[in-house]
Amino acid sequence: MILKEKERAAIEDLQTQEKSCVEKYGKYAKEAKDPELKNLFSRLQKEEQKHYDSLSQVLNGSVPDCDCNDSQGRDYAPKAAYSSMSSNADKEHDAFLATDCIGTEKLVSGEYNTDVFVFGESKIRKLLADIQIEEQNHAEMLFKYKMANGMA
Numbered sequence: 001m002i003l004k005e006k007e008r009a010a011i012e013d014l015q016t017q018e019k020s021c022v023e024k025y026g027k028y029a030k031e032a033k034d035p036e037l038k039n040l041f042s043r044l045q046k047e048e049q050k051h052y053d054s055l056s057q058v059l060n061g062s063v064p065d066c067d068c069n070d071s072q073g074r075d076y077a078p079k080a081a082y083s084s085m086s087s088n089a090d091k092e093h094d095a096f097l098a099t100d101c102i103g104t105e106k107l108v109s110g111e112y113n114t115d116v117f118v119f120g121e122s123k124i125r126k127l128l129a130d131i132q133i134e135e136q137n138h139a140e141m142l143f144k145y146k147m148a149n150g151m152a
Contacts, residue, residue: 001061001062001063001121002061003058003059004120006118007118007119007120007124008059010115010118010119011055011058011059012059013111013115014055014111014112014115014128015052015055015056015059017107017108017111018048018049018051018052018055018108019052020104021044021045021048021051021104021108022045022048022049022052024100024101024104025041025042025044025045025048025101026041026045028041028097028100028101029041029042029045031093031097032093032094032097033090033093033094034081034082034090034094034149035081036078036079036081036145037081037094037097037098037145040078040141040142040145041097041101044101044138044141047134047138051131051134054066054127054131058124058127063121063123063124063127064127066126066127066130066131067130070133070137072134072137072141073136073137073138073139073140073141073144074140076140076141076144077144077148078141078144078145078148078149079148080148080149080150081094081149082094082149082150082151083149083150091149091150091151094149094151095146095149095151098142098145098146098151099146099151101138101139101142102139102142102143102146105135105136105138105139105142106139108135109132109135109136109139112128112129112131112132112135113132115128116128116129116132
């Protein structure tokens with residue numbers, strides 16, 4: 001499979017976004033105060049790395065099979081570390097990290113939504129659509145974390 005110049009540029013742009021997500025989640029996993037949030041960030045970092053790797057495969061001429069996990073956000077049930085009444089620096093810090101990542105997931109999801117239409121190959125469009133759903137799941141998981149901890 002040979003990508004057109006516009007398709008290659010779109011994949012490379014998406015890879016830049018995914019690399020940024022991998023780095024952000026790695027950094028935030030170290031910075032988070034709540035072990036539940038640390039674990040969530042570590043989990044999301046691994047999933048963003050899988051997205052990056054899938055895009056690398058496309059650049060190398062093959063499209064990996066995709067099995068979109070569209071129940072991941074729905075099924076996530078975080079344990080609360082903070083109560084809705086607590087107001088401390090750790091809670092505010094973790095709320096900031098989670099909110100920042102929700103914004104990032106919205107941005108990346110939007111990029112996939114736009115870029116999916118650049119491609120003529122249906123297998124690539126399906127892969128990108130599946131990754132977009134996974135990005136939406138990430139935002140949902142982060143939002144559920146905030147809700148469980150009285151941050152939203």
